[in-house]
Amino acid sequence: MTRIGTALFNCQGGCLLPEGSYDFRRLQQAAADVDTAPALWLINEAKLWRADANVGLHGAAEALSDALGVPYVGVLGASPRGPIPPAIIYDPTVLVLRAWWNPDDPYSYADKLNVARFAVRDTAPDGDSRAEFLAWVDHWHPDSGTIRRQEAARLARYGRETRLPVIGGGDLNANASGPHLPQRDWTIASHQRRSAEGRRLPDGAWVTDTDAVDHLIGSWEGDSRTGGCGYRAIAELAWRAGSEGGLLPTVNNNVDSGGAIIKDWLVANPAMVPHVDPRSYHVHIPSGDPADWPSDHRLVTAAFDLAQTFKSQAEPR
Template identity: 60%
Template sequence: MTRIDIALFNYENGGRTPDGRYDFTRLQYAFADVTAVPALILFCEAKHYRDNAGMAKYAAAEALSDELGVPYVVELGWMRRGPMPPAIFYNPDLLVLRRWWNPDDPAAFDDQRNVARFAIRDSGRVRDERREFLTFVHHFEPLSGDTRLEQARRLSRYGATETLPVIGGGDLNATASGDHFPQRDWAAAAVHHRTHKGTRRPDGTWGPDTRALDHLIGRWDDTTRQRTDGCGLHAVAEMAWRADPTRPITPTVNPAIDAGGGLLIDWLLANDAMTPHVLPDTYHVHIPDPRYPPPSDHRLVTAAIDL
């Protein structure tokens, strides 16, 4: 078995500054306290990383390599709503990329985009002997719960029906049902902001719109303290909480980003075939040092699998 450390990070605007330049010192700072070097980084907001022959994407990979001391290869993903796709960075000494659709390829179906097929290099001497797994990275729609639900439906094929182990994640811009997750005071948010991640209840009050995540991982049953009717994906954050309920689940956005309190919206998800390989005690939401400005509006999330 081989340990594969995984990181998930939404780097605000991909490090692009208002003058069109890029700041990757904050990206390095975000990873400065990791205790295990990631073999795979799921990255959101690669803003304009295709421009200028990919100068920004290669600079980001070089900055991560300089900070973490391993080589990284980068592949850009696809996003319909603008020039800010997700990306994957991976260490080619540990992982072999076998499949990743070109974002401009008209032959790709939407549910195949942003999904990578990897082999673990040291798991076999030759190609046919190596163990494989799938990973995905997505950045769901921030403004519409209906759109997020549709995106979740496309992602659901990688749950219980996928026989390969799958672990993926992204900024999914929503939380899931369950009082063990971070909660938000919806009355503290302006009405137009409530509609982004919230929904109006029949009694007129506001609460979180959990439809997209509940479709993927199941609805929380307060009586049984279990999930039902999911499509076969499991939240690594919840796996870690079940392994040690004394550790509260932490928001993945920094304070003062969302009025009323931050939620867990950056998710690592594993399918049934992957869950035996997840190491729950490695799940960690990295809290920036409060003495300094945070490197992004979102927090770095890390975990590991043994596959």
């Protein structure tokens, strides 16, 4: 049995300083709050990390290595909104990267970008028998629910349609349905926030636009979710398991008008859910002076255990 600790973090502005260098001490500050070094980091806002021969990416991996004593390496994904892609940083002593589409590869497909295929090194002595899983990281559009719904559709195939276990994570910039989740007070939210994350009803009232996240995990009806593409929100798995912090907001207080919500979601497909430890889910709330917090988003961590062998196979179109 191999435990794969996973961290999801929106690294605000990629730790890029105004003059163009990087200060990864804030990334290290976030990492300092973990009890065990994650084998897998899903990072958002890797701003300009590809510039100058990927010095930002390698600097972030080195900073995490220095903080946690792990020889991390990383890969950069793609973003249609500019040089602020997501990234995956991982421990190569635990995980073997087997597939990662480069954004400039002419043979890549949109629904395969930002999706990694990993083997778990200690699950077998040879490559043919090692357990595999997929991991995706994404950063959805901050201002348009219509675009977010299209982005959700791109990841739908990794829900029920994929035999391999899948863990996904990202700053999805949206809430899901359900009164049990943290909610915005739309009566005090700014118009910008309303138009970015809400929908206006014919009577003039504003409600939360949950279509994109619900497309992945299902809509809330009664006391459970129905429909969706098969994913389960690990926050809700934790909540169902009795975790007091399962439904904590993942952005810091006062970041967005109207109240903090869950924006950073870790999700698991049906093949992965049995391997997730729901009580490992943790939203790390920063302490001290807000000016010194590592990001406007909070670090989110969870873990899953893989021992069963999932035979290697190419993902079909």
